[in-house]
Amino acid sequence: MQPRSPARNAARRLPRDQRVAAILLTARAVLRERGSEQFLTAEVAERCGTSEATIYKYFPTKRDLLIQIAESWFDEFLAEDYPARASGSIRDRLYHAVWWSLSSIRREPALTRFVLMELRADPNYRSMRIYQQNREVVGRVMTVIEDGRDKGVLRADLSRKLVRDMIFGAIEHQTWAYLRGEGDFSVDESAEQITEVILRGISASAPSSGSLSDAVAMLEQVTASLKKQSAGES
Amino acid sequence: MQPRSPARNAARRLPRDQRVAAILLTARAVLRERGSEQFLTAEVAERCGTSEATIYKYFPTKRDLLIQIAESWFDEFLAEDYPARASGSIRDRLYHAVWWSLSSIRREPALTRFVLMELRADPNYRSMRIYQQNREVVGRVMTVIEDGRDKGVLRADLSRKLVRDMIFGAIEHQTWAYLRGEGDFSVDESAEQITEVILRGISASAPSSGSLSDAVAMLEQVTASLKKQSAGES
Amino acid sequence: MQPRSPARNAARRLPRDQRVAAILLTARAVLRERGSEQFLTAEVAERCGTSEATIYKYFPTKRDLLIQIAESWFDEFLAEDYPARASGSIRDRLYHAVWWSLSSIRREPALTRFVLMELRADPNYRSMRIYQQNREVVGRVMTVIEDGRDKGVLRADLSRKLVRDMIFGAIEHQTWAYLRGEGDFSVDESAEQITEVILRGISASAPSSGSLSDAVAMLEQVTASLKKQSAGES
Amino acid sequence: MQPRSPARNAARRLPRDQRVAAILLTARAVLRERGSEQFLTAEVAERCGTSEATIYKYFPTKRDLLIQIAESWFDEFLAEDYPARASGSIRDRLYHAVWWSLSSIRREPALTRFVLMELRADPNYRSMRIYQQNREVVGRVMTVIEDGRDKGVLRADLSRKLVRDMIFGAIEHQTWAYLRGEGDFSVDESAEQITEVILRGISASAPSSGSLSDAVAMLEQVTASLKKQSAGES
DNA sequence: CATGAATGAGGATTCATTCAT
DNA sequence: CATGAATGAATCCTCATTCAT
Structure with missing residues (x-):
């Protein structure tokens, strides 16, 4: 009425x-x-x-809704400008890719967790769009690694999978902690440090100038002098 | 009757x-x-x-039961002999600690997942016994790191938290993949590689010849000669 | 636009x-x-x-739609030529009527089922057009029976309702089985056999004591006397 | 409290x-x-x-409940004394079996309808207990028919299936009508008449020689003669 | 004439938890 | 100590039907 x-x-x-x-x-x-x-x-x-x-x-289904939420979100941030640098040092490029993953994920930790911990377990995961979307994200980082290997700048003796797990393990671990309210973290700093560890490790021996090659160079000198020395002695 | x-x-x-x-x-x-x-x-x-x-x-509650399951399991494997080596190279000790975490977790991935992904989110997590238990596990690895720092063998410029997240991020990432049935992995190899990346990173060592083993070989020669030399001098 | x-x-x-x-x-x-x-x-x-x-x-309503579906279908096949034979033997006419019912129903078993099992249960069934339409179908068979009775060719000691139920019970039973996918059936053969059983039953021979044989005996006598009589007259 | x-x-x-x-x-x-x-x-x-x-x-399920309702009911009346007479005339035995089916079904028309019209359509029907139970019921009638055939008392030229469909078609048709509230019916009478029609048909004559046509032929002759006669008398 | 949008009123099924015996 | 019996409170999903445009 x-x-x-x-x-x-x-x-x-x-x-x-x-x-x-x-x-x-x-x-x-x-x-x-x-x-x-x-x-x-x-x-x-x-x-x-x-x-x-x-x-x-x-x-059609609650689950479908959940999936679409995830997909639409991935769509969104995959659509954002991602200036995939093909040039620049490997370090810069890796930092950039890690930074981007980290900041995307940090923006929606709960959604990411849903995708990475629950959808990924779905038997059909591989045939979902979200699978491809996730591959895209991972790919942005792994492309850098691949490139570095091709150029001989990165070691090829470690399994790609392991490297991938370490990078994304770290990213996710950081994010879950944040999600649990264990305190915020600086994306910049985190990306920086992840990059650093991945590239250089945490051994203190890293010489001032930078790369391992310096150390090797020194070693070669030492070895050479020792050889001479020992040769003269005999 | x-x-x-x-x-x-x-x-x-x-x-x-x-x-x-x-x-x-x-x-x-x-x-x-x-x-x-x-x-x-x-x-x-x-x-x-x-x-x-x-x-x-x-x-009293389903949740209590779940918690006790986790606790009793942690009890069990924390009770196992863990020959925490206080001596040996940092690499050896780190490898050992990572290996132990990885293999414990891999033995019960589903339980671990429950603890690390669900209980950890509980507001009361910090006051649970499982929290202390988990700290113990993490501590076994972090003690090595701490030691390395104290001895100046490891860099101190990277946040402990980040290092911890990388190590356990990698461990957990591996384990979840295994739990999802994405294929088994070798605990030995995985621990080895995690240790390697954490300590040395993935930058190519840049020795002309290539692999790290060359450098190691040289180092061994040097060390050997020096020992001889010092022995002869005495 | x-x-x-x-x-x-x-x-x-x-x-x-x-x-x-x-x-x-x-x-x-x-x-x-x-x-x-x-x-x-x-x-x-x-x-x-x-x-x-x-x-x-x-x-106005889903149910109305359903009813109209049924009615329009009945309209259609009631409009088909039905050469209702008023002459011919009762057997022929009965066979013909049963055949026609059977084949109509078999053409749309699901619709028929809806009408006969669901609409028929509706409190208002009797005031629906479909009721009249269905009466028409049944009537085509019952007319034959009625005729047979009138002519004394068919027994009048069995309730019409029962006879009707047997004929249509058989027809529907056959059709439902078909609808359930329990195998097809030959309309010709089925109509033939239904007619046969209805008219003659399944006894192998008319027993002496039975009422029919008595009638036949009498008929034979009558016929014989008439023949004699007519022979004597000529 | x-x-x-x-x-x-x-x-x-x-x-x-x-x-x-x-x-x-x-x-x-x-x-x-x-x-x-x-x-x-x-x-x-x-x-x-x-x-x-x-x-x-x-x-476990609404459907399971429904099925068990039906089964328990079948159990009940299958457990009742059924004095399956192996002796006596076929007519008596058939009457008895039909009467029993009819009265059982009439006691619970709605349940029967559920079984016969809905469960029977279930893809798994054949593997349900109710299927065996129903077979038992049908079997009680068909055994008599079979016996009659063996003894040569019943015709064997009509398909068993058709005979079965006629008997149970009639029984069910009667019962549905009753269920719809179209008036009660006398089980005794109904069984009697079904038996009668099945055994003897509804033709008014059954001459020893065999077919009905003979009788008809005779009747037509008689009729014709009488007509002539009456015409001649006028 | 046509319909896209919206929903009220269910309706089957689940499961942690309680309590009298 | 042990448990058989019982259930409140959800929770997903369905579908005929309405109505503003």
Whole structure:
């Protein structure tokens, strides 16, 4: 009997795309705040100002919604400018790629965790779009490593997988800690240090000038003199 | 009226400790196989040959049970002989500590995952026994790092936290992949490579010939000659 | 702004009758394939290329739509030529009527099932058009029976209802089995056998004591006397 | 705080078997009154004085419950004394078997309908216990037919399947009509008439020689002569 | 005439937890 | 000590139907 205010109606009736976007946005927030396990369609509906039925009109399944949240987010930050430098020192390029991964992930730690810890376990993960998206992210870092190997600047005697696990293990470990509220961290600094450890390790022997080659050069000198010395003695 | 066989009774009526142990053991298997999300008290009861009510007699809450599972497991492997070498090269000691963490975790990836990804997020985590237990594990590795720093063998310009995150990030990343069934990995090799990267990084050693072994070979010669020399001088 | 192709428009905007017909046709297919329980208005709309709202424009209720599907189908096959033979032997006419029912029903077993098992249970069934239509179908068979009775060729000591139930019970039973995919059946043969059993039963021979044989005996006597009589007269 | 009356408690806590029986009984009533489609677990729970959860404790699925209702009912009446007479005339034995089927089915038309129209359509029907139970029922009738054939008392030129379909088609048709409230019927009479039609058909004559056409031919002759005669008399 | 958008009212199933015996 | 019985409170998902445009 009582006609609803047009304003209310205007808010209620949205074109498909906007509604989908609105749901996705709200759902992303819910996923961020609750995690996938406590993610309730009812809460999304309420916070979104719609009914659960409407959500199910656009997303066949709760899981599908979750996946699309992740995908849309990956879409977003994969679409951001990523000035993939093909030139510059390996160190610069690696730092840059690590920095970018770290900062992307840090922006949505909960979503990332969902993708990396739950979706990745899905039997169908490999056939999801998110799989390709994730490959893209990892690829940006690994391309640098690959290049370095090709140029002989990086060692090729360590398994790529291990190197990858160390870099992303570190990135994720940092992020989860942040997610757990164990304190913030500086993306710059973290990327810097990860790069450093990956490239140079933490041994103190690294000589002032920089690379290992210096040390080797010294060693060669020492060895040579010792040889001479011992030759003269005999 | 019909007396049950004593054997049956014996199995049914257990002293508190044995019952608790039995439940814990079964529950651990369930947690391992199902993960904490699919962990059902009903399944534990059934596989354990008791009733859910009995479980609730000893464990006030499903969560408490889960926590105790984790704690009892940590107890177990923390109790194992860990020949914490205070001597030996930093490399050896670090390798040893990493190897030990990796192999412990790999033995029960699902339990570890539960501890590291779920319990760690609990607001009360810091006041749980498992927190101390986990610190102990991490400590075994970090002690080596600390020592190295003290002796000036390791760089002190990188944040301890970062180093810790890289080591355990790598360890966990490896383990999760294994847990997801993405293929097994060699604990030895993995520990070796993690140690290597952490200590030396992945920059090419730049010795003309190439591999690090060359440098090592040279070093050995030098060392040997020097020993002879000093022996001769005395 | 962008004008749609006229063809598209033509397809979209249909005169009432055509739209109704289109919906009815599609809906019939859906009813056939899914059964009334799995009959979804959404599927009809989609397969029909319209919206559910349009369907509700023409059919106040899902049930109304279902009813009209049934009615339109009955209309169709009741409109087919049915050469109701008023002459010929009762056997021929009965066979013919049974054959016709059987083949009509077999053409749309799912629709028939809906009518006979679900609509028939509706409290308002008797006031539906489909009720009259169904009576027509049954009537075509029962007319033959009635005729046979009138002519004294068929026994009148068995309840009409029972005879009707046997004939249509057999027809429907055959059809449901077919609908369940329990194998096809020959309409010809089935009609033949139903006719046979209805008319003659399955006894191998008319027993002496039985009533029929008495009648036959009498008939033979009568015939004989008449023959004599007529022979004597000529 | 307020202790519940023991009476209430006594009613609430039942041994497993009794609870299962109670649920089954209530559920049977609900199935009878509502049909399987409107069968709500909630209604069963309420009328049974328990919760839905309790029902699901004993019956894994709504469908399982439905199936068990049917099975337990079949069990019941298959357990009743069925004096399967191996002697006596075929007519007596057939009448007896038909009568028994008819009266069993008539006692629970809704349940029967569920079994015969819905379960029978289930892909797994053949592997259900109810399938065997139903075979038993049908078998009791078909055994008589088979016997009659063996003894040469019944024709063997008609397909068994057809005969079966006619008998049970008739039985079911009668029963559905009754279920729809189209009026009661006398089991005795119905069984009598079904037996009669099946055995002897509805033709008014069955001449010793064989086919009905002979009798018809004679009748036509008689009729013709009489017509002539009456014409000649006028 | 046509429909995109929206939803109310379910409805089956799950599971940790309680408690009388 | 042990447990059989019971359930409250969710939670995902469905679908016929309405209505503003």
